Amino acid sequence: MIGRIMALIGAALLLAGAPARGQTVEIDYWQYFFKERVEAIDALIKQFEAANPGIKVKHTTFPYADYQTKVAAAIPAGEGPDVVQLYYGWLAQYMKAGLLQPLPTDRVDPAAIDRDFFPIVRNMKIDGKYYALPTAVRSLALFWNKKLFQEAGLDPNKPPQTLEELVEIARKTAKRDGGGNLLVGGMTVDLGMQDQHWVREVLFRQFGARPYSDDNKTVAYNTEAGAKAVAWYDSLVSKEKVSQFGFMTDQPTAFRSGKAALTIDGSFRLGAFDGQRGLEYGVTELPSYGGKRFNFASYWVNGVTSKAKDAKRDAAIKFLQFVTSADAMELWLQKVGELPARVAVASKDANQNHPKYGPFIRGLAYANATDFVDELGQRKIMIDLFDRINLKGVSPAESLRIAAEEEQKLLDGHYKK
């Protein structure tokens, strides 16, 4: 009981910003291992601890592979982080498992978040309460290989701006040998990578369909327009033959190795492409269609786990607020190269017009984030949708119907509880 009271007093003191002497609270912070992210968080922890002498943050990282497994193993044992970083698409699963607690509205004002952050972050709000917040967001853009443009006699500084131009340029840059084997892809196709988002959140909308109903409970893409979007994407392989599923094992590898002229990928790929020797590339906004532009944004969020109680919970919320502050976002952009989640930070001129970040930041203005209920399952449905067409000869409309049926089942299963 006394410990409890002491903890409460400690929490109150911390709240007031006055460090409780001799009462150090240690919280655990988990993220996956990525050099730049680790360095950025270490720098932030240093600043945070200097400003909050009563709190120590223990930063633990794990290899990205099996990050989820590690979290899953630790939770039943009552181990694990107080603040955890997770992919936003996993939120539904984490919520279902009761792993996260809501951020108290008196400390994290939902109205202020709605106002200051990009609208895509609203996916983290459930029943009026935010459960997690991002430091950075990522969006999609079109990457083009300048060398391959030149080889095809194209202006290396004029990337396609519409889907029609994209097909045109892909035709010109694709190379095949005498036997019809693809040597260089004009464009990449790979639903296992970012294209699933491009189809779902961009192409469907551009062709006049919607991925889901407004309440996210109903699949809405199973329409004629939706089928047209699917047929268009598939035509890159079946009709235009400017690409191949599985070409160079995966999409980023095809582009990295200089074997694809165009690819759609996320802002997070900049680092990998920059580190690739001999690759000269440019970035532009996703191509429009019928004058319409859309984009897909995603993010990693920080959430306070249900394990954090009392003083720890208080310190955890404080740390979460700190890593999602405007200053932290600036630091994150510089160190990690991910886009700030606050509109004010992102829309600074220097960021808006940056040659590489610019197109992504501009894309955020018209981006949507899929409200995943089962990221793994929904990704698979998208992959299967095109595999059925490509491998089994099912028509785009029929394959789309099957996909819609499967995905509706997933949504129903999730929302009926």
Place this chain on the structure above:
Amino acid sequence: MRGSYERLTIAGKQAVWAWAFLAVPLVFYGVVRFYPTAQAFYLSFTSWNLLGEARFIGVDNYVRLTQDPVFWKVAVNSFEYVALGLPISLVLSFVIAYYLDRVRFGHALLRALYFLPHLTTAAAMAWVWRWLYQPVPVGVFNGVLADIGLPAQPFLRSTDQALPAVLAPAIWAMLGFQVVIFLAGLKAIPRSYYEAADIDGAGAWRVLREITLPLLRPTLVFLIVISSIAFLRIFDYVYNMTNGDGGPLDSTKPLVLSIYQTAFGRFDMGYASAQTVVLFFILLALTLLQMRLLRKPR
């Protein structure tokens, strides 16, 4: 105490020693293996998402299994891995071991060549194999097919070929293990049997059929059981060669990958446990059946 031990029959003394030898290991297995297994059995009747109490739901998970088309696909895939992998790997490794056993010149080198793949890690080698399966001009296999005038094959991009294509590196990595065990078994056959056969003037085929194979039975029992378990529990190569999906269209997904996705992708521990229990009984039944069929003739 001592007196009572002395009074035991020989069989009784043996039993005392046996249980004394088994005591520590049984406690170990009980805690580290049997208890978690029992827990999986219990969880398979519950709905549990890691946090809080597991909720008892009876046989719901099992009912769900029977109605899940992906589960049936996955079960069939797992059988295919065994049905293809077991005979192919055992015949190959036996032939290799059989001839390796007769080679003196460069024996150690040859043996090392065949064992080397077993030393590698699946994550690294799966990457290499994925490239080998690429279409021309990159892929080596399709390059060879083109050179000998055969049509190119889609391999991993085909619902029919993907499973064997994923199985091949698994067999490749397993051969070294099987060859070494076979070698040990072959070396253990007393030479006097061959001498006798030599005098009889028996042909190589007859020696193989009537001496080598029957005397290899304990080795064979071991390899058949262990290899069946390994192929039914195949995971690493599938996971690493299909981006963790078991695709295209679930055509390569084995049971363990399905369990893994259910448990750690969806935190649906009850359903994952039910699949584990099914896998457990399939393996147990298969093992007992194999040991019965391969029993010593009386």
Place this chain on the structure above:
Amino acid sequence: MTISLAWADRVAPGRIVAWTVLFLGGVVMILPFVYMLATSFKDNSEVYDLSLLPRHPTLENYVELFEKTAFARWFLSSLLTSTVTTISVLFFDSLVGYTLAKFDFRGRGLVFVAILSTLMIPTEMLVIPWYVMAKTMGWLDTYWGIVFPGLMTGFGTFLMRQFFDSVPDDLIAAARLDGLNEFQIWWQVAMPLVTPALSALAIFVFLGNWTAFLWPLIATSSKSLYTIPVGLAAFSGEYQTQWEMVMTGASVATLPVLFVFILFQKYIVNGVMLAGLKG
């Protein structure tokens, strides 16, 4: 050397053919391995060429591996945990295997099947209970925590049982008459007769622990305790995998197990002459 050789000598031309085929087969077997090795000497602009020979061979991946990562430390962790596990497995699995092969007692079949059944649950489903255990015992993030679930194996018990089966009963009975107790009989009489199986087991267990990934990952959180596979996984991220580094690490990691194999393999073949494996 012998009769089997003399028997084989009769088909001498066949022997040459067999040798050539075996050799060529062996070369094909190690091709994927050679690709891995070749990739470790390439910089990242060449990685996706898939050529067997790097155009501009470089050692920079190796330099990076040893300078920028704690590879030496991971190596020691792997060596320590694999060695401890191997010793424990050799002792306990052969003891249990011997008991199941050579003692007649009620419940023998049941114990054997029960131990065998431990092979039938995928590790993936065991890590959560193990983690809870390790936490209760305070073993999380320690070497002991990495090691404890693997101290005895159903695999090794099964292998040793099969081989002890062939040790002649007369030898054991004779030892009993000499006044040896059962433990001495096992240790002094039976064990030397199964050196080949022990050597094979040593190789497989060492190798299995050397490449183990999931449990060492779950059991540790300090980088200083990472084993090689866990450390190497850091080269695979959400956005990119540095394959040239993965291949470099995997190549270096192969050397010690190759050494263990070469060390033990001659016992597999040479030690067997004493005991035959019988049905």
